[in-house]
Amino acid sequence: TPFPSLHPSLPPSFFPLPAFSSTNTPPLTTMCVCCSNLPAKPAEEAQKHRQQYEEMVAQAKKRELKEAQKRRKQLELRCKVEESIGNAAQTWNQEILPNWSTMCNSRRVRDLWWQGVPPSVRGKVWSLAVGNELNITHELYNICLARARDKWKSMPTEPVTEGSSLADREASLELIKLDISRTFPHLCIFQQGGPYYDVLHSVLGAYTCYRPDVGYVQGMSFIAAVLILNLDTADAFIAFANLLNKPCQMAFFRVDHSLMLTYFAAFEVFFEENLPKLFAHFKENNLTPDIYLIDWIFTLYSKSLPLDLACRVWDVFCRDGDEFLFRVALGILHLYEDVLTRMDFIHNAQFLTRLPDHIPPDQLFSHIHAVHMTNKNRKWAQVR
Secondary structure, three states: OOOOOOOOOOOHHHOOOOOOOOOOOOOHHHHHHHHHOOOOOOHHHHHHHHHHHHHHHHHHHHHHHHHHHHHHHHHHHHHHHHHHHHHHHHHHHHHHHHHHHHHOOOHHHHHHHHOOOOHHHHHHHHHHHHOOOOOOOHHHHHHHHHHHHHHHHHOOOOOOOOOOOHHHHHHOHHHHHHHHHOOOOOOOOOOOOOOOHHHHHHHHHHHHHHOOOOOOOOOHHHHHHHHHHHOOHHHHHHHHHHHHOOHHHHHHHOOOHHHHHHHHHHHHHHHHHHOHHHHHHHHHOOOOOHHHHHHHHHOOOOOOOOHHHHHHHHHHHHHHOHHHHHHHHHHHHHHOHHHHOOOOHHHHHHHHHOOOOOOOHHHHHHHHHOOOOEEOOEEHHHHO
16 A cells, blocks of 8 residues: 555655565565674683673773762762851851841951851841941832832933933933843843842932932942842842942942042052062053953952852951952952963953852952951051
8 A cells, every 4th residue: 555645736656665575675584594694702702892891880880989979978068068057047147146236346256257148147247237327218218219210201212322421321221221131141030021120120220319429330230139139129229329338339430530540559559569479470461450450349249250259258348348359359369370470461351351150269268368458567548
């Protein structure tokens, strides 16, 4: 019987059956007989193949055992880390936070702080450490947010153009939207349609109304996003406004060139003090601090470092202030000193503006700890 037609307009004869004959197709029994007529392997060759097979099986079992041991060690380490975080969180919740004013500057708490604040209490610790010198309330946040929404409704819908004035561009909804889309894109939570898109949009919009003299500046979205991940919306806004009101952050976000140069000059003093060889190499290649520091300081390392590591940097930054930001910069340079001293200007600039995706936290903090922020008996604040 011919194959059924695949289309009504084609006749069955369009699909002819292949022709087989006894002359060109050997029966199955013949093919099997052919295989059986092969000569038997010599005993030595059979023994060799058997030995190779057993070695392969033994190696596979060895690899499987190693993988199992590796997985078991990783699980034990993860359980140990989780247990340590749980114990630390209990200490913060039951002992430190209820007695914040008397304990926050104690040696024990400072040591715990350096090890990293547990994620479950991080937002509370950040809020207390940053403080609220501006006396912003939740009601004020809601007022600023309402103003921002009214402003956005009355704004033209045309996108921002290159010819727009700086004030229009910085305060515009379009620029905020554009920056939000580029904020931690790998997390997919701050982009349009994501669970935190409206929250981040609200905090940034409210700030433009709270500080119209500063407006919105690119990079702010990363700082706001980190706070939103750790705090309720209104509390994130309060911490955001107070953080940006610090002298160093205000100098950068208002692009106060003279003050920024002062910070860069102070940084170079401690750079030469701590890493003279790398400092000389950078000088020789005309690699100035602004090339890499601006992005690091603008986003408080939240864009430059892995998020978990950036949060650990924030832990100590909230306690120690802007000095720690520059200490972290020296720690990074110290960590990669051997690599950087072998690079030219272009490769150094590329490396520092795009740091490795995987940076060992304990290793980095060990190098940060090794940095001395004194020069000729002068501390950071005195040099700056």
